[in-house]
Amino acid sequence: MSTGITKRIIACLDVTKGRVVKGVQFVDLIDAGDPAELAHLHATSGADEIVLLDITATSDARPILIDVVRRTARQLFVPFTVGGGVRSLDDASALFDAGADKISINSAAIKRPEIIAEIAERFGSQAVILAIDAKRKAGAEVSVDGTVEAEVYLAGGRVATGHDAVAWAREAEARGAGEILLTSMDCDGTRNGFDCPLTAAVATAVRIPVIASGGAGTGRHFVEVFKTGCADAALAASIFHFGIHDVRELKAELQREGIPVRLPC
Numbered sequence: 564m565s566t567g568i569t570k571r572i573i574a575c576l577d578v579t580k581g582r583v584v585k586g587v588q589f590v591d592l593i594d595a596g597d598p599a600e601l602a603h604l605h606a607t608s609g610a611d612e613i614v615l616l617d618i619t620a621t622s623d624a625r626p627i628l629i630d631v632v633r634r635t636a637r638q639l640f641v642p643f644t645v646g647g648g649v650r651s652l653d654d655a656s657a658l659f660d661a662g663a664d665k666i667s668i669n670s671a672a673i674k675r676p677e678i679i680a681e682i683a684e685r686f687g688s689q690a691v692i693l694a695i696d697a698k699r700k701a702g703a704e705v706s707v708d709g710t711v712e713a714e715v716y717l718a719g720g721r722v723a724t725g726h727d728a729v730a731w732a733r734e735a736e737a738r739g740a741g742e743i744l745l746t747s748m749d750c751d752g753t754r755n756g757f758d759c760p761l762t763a764a765v766a767t768a769v770r771i772p773v774i775a776s777g778g779a780g781t782g783r784h785f786v787e788v789f790k791t792g793c794a795d796a797a798l799a800a801s802i803f804h805f806g807i808h809d810v811r812e813l814k815a816e817l818q819r820e821g822i823p824v825r826l827p828c
Contacts (some may be wrong), residue, residue: 609827617647636662684738754780
């Protein structure tokens with residue numbers, strides 16, 4: 564549930580084969596650049612955090628590219644989260660050793676939820692982010708009480724799990740997750756705005772911070788997800804990678820709307 568403290572703007576790097584890519588609704592990927600270079604650019608532009616997700620590590624059944632993580636971490640002075648292909652405590656340890664401040668887990672947590680507590684007990688809940696890739700069920704509408712029916716997917720959005728997004732967020736919190744990274748698969752890459760009803764449904768169901776992801780296209784979309792989506796942070800990729808929106812300009816717009824943000828120096 565949102566606490567009213569400073570809202571965070573997070574730049575996301577979706578990486579495959581060592582390069583940053585971006586698509587629409589998890590498909591039609593195009594090259595966006597080098598992860599270390601883009602991470603440094605976004606951080607110096609005012610991003611509060613950087614998230615690097617190896618989006619094909621799970622589907623390709625391979626380890627995350629540790630050398631890419633290490634090279635990117637050297638360029639950063641803001642918190643750095645890494646995810647994709649984290650299957651065990653040893654995988655998490657390797658990422659922390661390579662320079663990650665937090666790790667993001669998704670598919671492994673669905674398959675074996677105990678991994679959330681194992682990582683949290685070793686490194687602290689603040690270092691564990693549960694990533695939820697969710698798609699609204701066909702024909703599902705927002706109920707009177709704000710409930711949104713959305714199903715959780717794994718393996719980079721390729722496999723439906725049958726898990727309800729809100730219920731899974733609650734369970735993850737109970738198991739020790741420190742944050743939820745909620746991606747709307749319906750909105751991802753469309754630049755038509757975040758799924759505010761889904762974000763609000765999850766954010767009001769848990770006490771830990773919720774990061775909204777999927778659909779950012781304008782500054783107004785960030786305003787909406789903070790005000791009506793109850794998000795604690797908002798994440799974007801393509802609008803930063805391709806120079807559509809500068810982080811400094813975005814934060815100035817949020818400040819004008821009365822939303823507390825950390826202004827870059």
